[in-house]
Ligand SMILES: NC(=O)C1=CN([C@@H]2O[C@H](COP(=O)(O)OP(=O)(O)OC[C@H]3O[C@@H](n4cnc5c(N)ncnc54)[C@H](OP(=O)(O)O)[C@@H]3O)[C@@H](O)[C@H]2O)C=CC1
């Protein structure tokens with residue numbers, strides 16, 4: 347086995363460890379998750395909103411398709427592609443790739459958020475019924491799912507023209523179903539347009555807050571003014587999305603960009619799962635107004651946000667420039683790859699302080715929806731599972747990269763996400 351520049355031992359492509367349940371997961375997830383999206387939207391608008399009701403409610407077939415939804419979706423993706431290409435903001439370099447090069451990325455996502463925000467407000471000012479997004483939600487989700495499948499097929503086919511250095515280490519097993527699902531090519535690009543980086547932060551993430559705004563407008567149509575719960579959910583989630591785009595550069599060091607190929611999992615996650623399931627709380631509130639709002643949620647959200655932002659920024663700063671005054675005094679341990687690991691500061695508290703903050707925020711987003719239904723807590727439950735699984739994947743990758751140094755780090759910082767619990 348030969349080590350590569352990411353520090354991982356390079357196994358031959360066919361003996362790569364399979365993730366997400368291997369071939370079975372690669373068959374089941376693309377079938378069940380799209381159905382879950384439609385199921386959850388459908389449940390959020392039923393009066394009883396019960397996720398446990400049997401048989402499960404799915405939208406009726408005549409509500410699945412609306413040509414307007416396809417136009418809105420393609421128009422939205424095109425708008426963001428144009429904004430991505432606009433030469434504003436700086437250009438940043440990603441981490442060093444296996445062939446020793448570094449790719450360049452435009453850091454203009456926050457501009458994209460602001461410009462699309464202004465355009466939407468103009469549309470609302472001109473009388474566009476943004477609340478109609480509530481009626482359009484199911485056909486929009488259907489179109490996003492269809493686009494995700496088609497786009498993933500395109501990515502899979504084009505990956506065969508990519509040089510072997512450009513393939514993700516885990517997505518090149520030779521099993522077509524698994525490789526299609528997990529993604530073969532690491533950074534597919536059309537010219538300088540990076541498809542993974544574009545999808546990760548723009549159409550879906552910004553689409554999520556637009557859907558939230560649409561739900562708020564629907565509430566205004568129905569009840570004359572938005573409820574406090576709806577305002578809180580909109581503000582909390584807008585803060586999360588604005589933060590992601592403001593700190594766009596930090597996404598260049600995340601697992602998705604550095605390690606994962608771009609296949610169905612991320613395409614569907616970015617374009618369909620994020621906008622349509624992360625907005626469920628707002629969709630739920632349209633049909634299930636809450637008289638009482640738990641304002642403690644604002645405190646939990648702020649604490650969560652503080653931990654999330656500070657820990658992510660600390661690691662990002664340390665990885666980009668370990669001599670920077672904000673991180674230079676932190677205690678570290680050396681690894682055989684030449685990279686060091688933080689063992690004090692946020693990363694000395696637990697091994698994933700950023701996940702802890704993110705989970706606290708997730709809880710805060712659900713609390714304004716009250717305690718009568720399980721559906722608004724879907725995100726916290728799913729996210730806990732996702733992060734525990736992600737933490738496990740990351741541990742395995744770090745152990746492969748850092749060997750003994752990682753074991754020393756684990757002894758120094760025994761808890762993974764929740765101090766003294768897990
Ligand atoms: N809302 C959502 O749906 C999702 C949100 N997220 C959020 O995205 C953010 C990024 O998460 P993710 O990409 O999973 O991972 P992290 O940002 O936690 O990055 C993990 C990497 O950090 C480095 N690292 C780990 N420990 C240390 C240490 N002690 N000192 C220095 N470097 C260390 C390692 O990489 P190396 O050493 O190679 O630099 C490791 O592989 C998180 O805040 C997470 O909550 C993630 C998934 C979904």
Ligand SMILES: CC(C)CCC[C@@H](C)[C@H]1CC=C2C3=C(CC[C@@]21C)[C@@]1(C)CC[C@H](O)C(C)(C)[C@@H]1CC3
Pocket residue numbers: 379546547551586589590597600602611612614615616619620
């Ligand atoms: C459907 C699958 C089973 C799972 C799909 C997972 C994806 C939805 C997530 C994988 C990593 C993500 C990140 C964010 C959104 C969700 C996905 C795409 C992120 C952009 C959210 C905002 C954060 O600030 C971030 C750190 C930029 C996140 C990066 C990872």
